[in-house]
Amino acid sequence: SQKIEQNSEALNIQEGKTATLTCNYTNYSPAYLQWYRQDPGRGPVFLLLIRENEKEKRKERLKVTFDTTLKQSLFHITASQPADSATYLCAPGGSTLGRLYFGRGTQLTVWP
């Protein structure tokens, strides 16, 4: 069965630095991969989608890469701010019916 691993449960960085979160997957060949942000007590919110034929995608301070050979996606937040503190979930997908397989998430804390 599919296995989705995110690099660590928690990541703490200083404001202004770049946060890098890792998502690895096995037993799966997704057609795309999505990243979500989740704040405590709330539902996840979609951030970015990257397709298998795309190496990199950017949105404002966010950058996602997708390496289908390594079976890995990297999620970067540049010039991080305390407001970026949240849990970030990766979710490969691509089945005909459109379901996603969520990782357990990485809790990011950005301290001033």
Add this chain to the structure above:
Amino acid sequence: DVKVTQSSRYLVKRTGEKVFLECVQDMDHENMFWYRQDPGLGLRLIYFSYDVKMKEKGDIPEGYSVSREKKERFSLILESASTNQTSMYLCASSSVRDEQYFGPGTRLTVT
């Protein structure tokens, strides 16, 4: 503004009760999903529906059933609630192979 709403934010039920959780979306999405989220276990898919009256089991369907009689509404049913079903339940909807929009969640406690 797109919206997924869930019938309750907090719910307390007794063991053995039948529990209905309802989800409504206003985006005309084909797909709807029910997840539960527990500390340390992440989001786990219970059931999803890709069309009216169509459903597929997710990873943890045992003890649950679903109903989708109208495109905008997807219900999760706990036939006989048990304490191990105490959890946060999240509903989501999406167009096929597109991003998912989540509701605010229902925190269910079964005593």
